[in-house]
Amino acid sequence: MSTSLARPGLISLAAGFTDNPTLPVDEVRGLLDELLSDRLAGEQALQYGSTQGLPALIELTAARIEHLEQKSGNSNAEKKRFAGRLVITHGSQQLLYLVTEVLCDAGDIVLVEDPTYFVYLGIVQSHGLHCRGLRLEPDGIDLASLDRTLTNLRKTGVLPRLKLLYVVTYHQNPTGTTTAFTKKRAALDMLRYYEKWAGHPIYFFEDAAYRELGFEEETEPSVLQLIEAAERIIYAGTYSKPFATGVRVGYGLLPESVREAVIRVKGNHDFGTANFLQHLLARAISSGVYDVHLKSLRRRYAEKANCMISAIRSSFSEVVEWRKPNGGMYMWVSLPRKIKTGLRSSFFARALEHDVLYVPGQICYATDPGRPRPNHEMRLSYGNATPNEIKEGIARLGRVIGEYLC
Amino acid sequence: MSTSLARPGLISLAAGFTDNPTLPVDEVRGLLDELLSDRLAGEQALQYGSTQGLPALIELTAARIEHLEQKSGNSNAEKKRFAGRLVITHGSQQLLYLVTEVLCDAGDIVLVEDPTYFVYLGIVQSHGLHCRGLRLEPDGIDLASLDRTLTNLRKTGVLPRLKLLYVVTYHQNPTGTTTAFTKKRAALDMLRYYEKWAGHPIYFFEDAAYRELGFEEETEPSVLQLIEAAERIIYAGTYSKPFATGVRVGYGLLPESVREAVIRVKGNHDFGTANFLQHLLARAISSGVYDVHLKSLRRRYAEKANCMISAIRSSFSEVVEWRKPNGGMYMWVSLPRKIKTGLRSSFFARALEHDVLYVPGQICYATDPGRPRPNHEMRLSYGNATPNEIKEGIARLGRVIGEYLC
Incomplete structure (x- = not known):
């Protein structure tokens, strides 16, 4: 990010920023004008709140999750049950950090996807944890890979160090993959089966950050449908990316014991997410402004995804592999294995010379003793770049790829 | 806090909330209307920022510290030097947490005042740290107590576990005490002297959260004056309490190596404080709105402090000890030692029966093997209560004290 800010000619397809022209400037102005015109409401918004979060926002969030679940066919969705398990955080990033801090000790093991959200790997590293990467298929983790990994942990006697699957x-x-519900259920069952050797709960940690950013209606329920396993399920969501990234508000839905511990630690971190932002979000949601904005944002991202796909089709060699995204803001691109794309590669340096930046695939892989980190992929974001920048950035990358394929 | 919210008849002299009627509702409305009327500025405010903080706010903060220092006679104050060492956090609470996380390992020792900010003790406990409490005099820590403690740590061979003085x-x-600059200098010298036995830096951690809330002009420079010891100095400040507690923005000034580590860990916590709040604060400061508001807030607190003093004079027995505050929002009250005031005391329960809540002094003392925690004091806040509530709350407390003095 600092690289992309420092060079004005550079096109960044790296940053996870959202789209500037779609940021809800007028909407936020209207909402806050209304909020602050009411002296009492304004005072409440500018005063401290509680550590777990604004009750109104918790209720709205629970209703929102209930709605998402019902739309995707979850007949177990119930607002009341969700509200009692929620905590509001300073972006969902803070939730990821708090959960990991609460559940894991240095030397513990977490399971992640191959590849995964690289910022989560930073959290993992900062806590001195070890990872095992699970092979990713077009509909989520490879269950055979999960089973093999669990068996291996059991056989080597380290299953008691396994705390969660993220x-x-x-x-x-970075890949745009949506996990099939059947896989979530099977994975959760498998984790529970192996608990007898672990001697403690192994949590299923579902990060649903991009759930509201699908180009079409979502059909997969979340793991929250598995009401009988509620004590093993952690669910993270966010309002930052779907609304405004400068307004950091995320949330987590947690088993009671984990929730209590998370709130206690959050009390030490900051004793509550800025109340003012929570009041803003509550108004955005209850007024309907949030949903109207979300609809236009999804359309915009779908257009930009199409723009990137067209550009890739016309600029990248056919040996380059990629998949059409159905939501979110990323495309995952695989080059032939002989072309290294890592931070220290000549390819990366050459792309920078051509004034285009990407996220090297390698940094999205955990350090796992069972395999080297693949080093021939790229994460490309259509989130922040304009359609013209996407077209030009992909053309530049295409030229670099061309050089390396010769 | 949850107790105080649950009982409408209760008067809370416990919460560290600021004064509702003084919250800058109209001011924030004006500032945000201006910010969001400018499309480009609005987009910047609603987009992600950087982990270390908004450059404009960092510059303004550096200038602000420079100004405070110069007013108190610090000829070493220099904006440029301060700006390079700043990081913006989600309230100063987050800075306290990050610094402690970065500098301390479980089993380490920190020195604190007797009594100290009890939320910091929560941070200390959550990291598995040990404390030594230093006797507090009307002008700051007792230097003899500091020397005795350091000698004792050296003699018992645990000085290598000492990381900082907070x-x-x-x-x-909780006591309203302002530390004399000469004491800060002497304490810092002493820490540096003992470093040879510690084998690593021992930091002087100055929490200046209430610096801007004095009733009169401050005359004590901060430890930042000691430019030759800059590598050992950490300084924390906040905009939340002086402006709006619902807007969580604090900051820290740190030696370069500590700053780098703090930014790295903050990247894992939340990768940056909500940009929108930082833009709001930057506008509040640069427009002068912040200073106008601060002036009225200080007048208001001075009035309410006087109100509490009058009420205490007329309602408390003369055997009760207290001191006139010169700023901040707290009074520290000592009862005869035989009257226990702790959370489980009959006195505390009786006060609740009389519908008045205070912070028991005991929770403001660290657990220190060298002494039991004193249990006959109370922290009373005039921050949130109205003048009438202060009068009535003190009268109720006076009746309870009367019962116990019989």
Whole structure:
């Protein structure tokens, strides 16, 4: 990000920023004018709140999750049950951090997708944890890979160090993959089966950050449908990316014991997410402004995804592999294995010379003793770049790829 | 806090909330209307920022510290030097947490005032740290107590576990004490002297959260004056309490190596404080709105402090000890030692029966093997209560004290 800010000619297809022209400037102005015109409401918004979050926003969030679940066929969705398990955080990033801090000790093991959200790997590293990467298929983790990994952990006697499986289930960052519900259920069952050797709960941690950013209606329910396993399920969501990234508000839905611990630690971190932002979001949601904005945002991203796909079709060699995204803001591109794309590769340096930046695929892979980190992929974002920048950025990348394929 | 919210008849002299009627509702409305009327500025405010903080706010903060220092006679104050060492956080609470996380490992020792800011003790506990409490005098820590403690740590061979001294230097929470500059200098010298046995830096951590909330002009420079010891100095400040507690923005000034580590860990926590709040604060400061508001807030607190003093004079027995505050929002009240005031005391329960809540002094003392925690004091806040509530709350407390003095 600092690289992209420092060079004005550079086209960044790296940053996970959202689209500037779609940011809801007028909408936020209207909402806050209304909020602050009411002296009492304004005072409440500018005063401290509680550590777990604004009750009104918790209720709205629970209703929102209930609605998403019902639309995707979850007949177990119930607002009341969700509200009691929620906590509001300073972006969903904080939730990821708090959950990991609460559940894991240095030396513990977490399972992640191959590849996964690279910022989560930073959290993992900062806590001194070890990872095992699970092979990713077009509909989510490979269950055979999960089974093999669990068996291996059991056989080597380290299953008691396994604490959780972290999966980004909708339009995954970085690959765009959406996990099939049947796979979530099977994975959760498998984790529960292996608990007898672990001697403690193994949590299924569903990061649904991009759930609301699908180009079409979502059909996969979340793991929350598995009401009988509620004590093993952690679910993270966010309002930042779907609304405004400068307004950091995320949330988590947690088993009671984990929730209590998370709130206690959050009390030490910041004793509550900025109340003002929570009041803003509550108004955005209850007024309908949020949903109207979301609809236009999804259309915009779908257009830009199409723009990137067209550009790739005309600029990249046919040996380059990629998949059409159905939501989110990322495309995952695989070059022939002989072409290294890592931060220290000559390819990366050459792309920078051509004034185009991407996220090297390698940094999206956990350090796992069972395999080297693949080093021939790229994450490309159509989130922040304009259609023209996307076209030009892909053309530049295409030229670099061309050089390396010779 | 949850107790105070649940009982409408209860008067809380416990919460560290600021004064509702003084919250800058109209001011924030004006500032945000201006910000969001400018499409480009609005987009910048609603987009992600960087982890270390908004450059404009960092510059303004550096200039602000420079100004405070110069007013108190610090000829070493220099904006440029301060700006390079700043990081913006989600309230100063987050800075306290990050610094402690970065500098301390479980089993380490930190020195604190007796009594100290009790939320910091929560951070200390959550990291598995040990404390030593230093006797507090009307002008800051007792240097003899510091010397004795350091000698004792050296003699018992645990000085290598000592990482920092944490002091709340202006209108301290909970006692209202302001630390004399000469004491800061002497304490820092002492820490540096003992470093040879520690084998690593021992940091002087100045929490200046209430520096801007003095009733009169401050005259004590901060430890930042000691430019030759800059590598050992950490300074925390906040905009939340002086402006709006619902807008969580704090900051820290750190030695370069500590700053780098803090930014790295903050990247894992939340990759940056909500940009929107930072833009709001930057506008509040640069427009002068912040200073106008601060002036009225200080007048208001001075009035309410006087109101509490009058009420105490007429309602409390003369055997009760207290001191006139010069700023901040707290009074520290000592009862005869035989009257226990702790959370489980009959006195606390009786006060609740009389519908009045205070913070028991005991929770403001660290657990220190060298002494039991004193249990006959109370922290009373005039921050949130109205003048009538203060009068009535103190009268109720006076009746309870009367019962116990019989």
